[in-house]
């Protein structure tokens with residue numbers, strides 16, 4: 001594939017209400033909750049930019065204006081840090097505005113993830129693009145989006161990220177029926193169902209928050225009726241495409257991933273990333289060992 005046709009666009013739905021983290025998210029968008037000292041969404045934008053997806057559209061909603069502020073320049077803060085000669089903080093401050101071109105559109109009404117993605121139609125046009133869900137934080141050392149883009153380039157159609165989960169958890173996710181392709185970690189998806197009861201689930205392969213989508217998904221989304229929860233579901237649109245014979249693959253992720261929308265997982269992400277930070281890790285690890293041993 002020539003450089004020109006390599007996907008460059010990413011869509012990040014961020015219109016959700018964030019009820020799981022109330023009251024913290026009463027006035028602050030959940031996407032800006034810090035994971036150590038970086039807002040969750042900056043990790044997501046960095047992940048997209050890291051694989052060349054530097055044209056990013058965030059789907060927002062009323063009350064989420066602070067997200068746009070975070071990805072904008074902050075001249076007053078920059079001037080203050082420049083004056084102090086604080087180069088490290090200045091670099092950290094500028095990073096979010098320099099990672100990618102970040103654009104915004106509002107969803108207007110909470111009509112589901114499929115509807116949120118449909119809001120990206122005009123931005124995406126006739127190109128393959130990625131969708132990254134903000135609650136799923138993928139460890140940067142464990143590649144996922146790049147293998148997905150590679151599978152899409154090879155087979156066409158759409159590609160979903162999958163993860164094996166315990167059967168009793170499938171009802172939290174979209175779930176797929178799949179068959180092997182001969183390539184380890186890549187499956188052909190034959191059916192998809194949104195949040196099935198464990199006894200109805202076709203497998204324990206759950207969809208996690210990364211998608212590489214063909215632009216034909218927009219027409220399909222327009223034809224997709226509201227499904228589970230009365231919302232337009234991306235899973236249902238993908239099912240329609242699979243049933244119509246469009247190529248549909250899954251990349252099975254076996255790396256580190258945190259659901260920062262879940263309180264316990266959020267805490268684990270903060271602790272793990274803090275332990276691994278060169279500036280904080282050594283002291284924090286020692287404290288953690290003492291704490292767990294009842295010495296702190």
Ligand code: G1P
Nearest residue numbers: 113133172173174207208209235
């Ligand atoms: C959404 C999708 C679901 C997917 C999940 C991944 O659900 O509808 O198919 O498995 O994201 O995180 P949500 O988590 O928004 O309820």
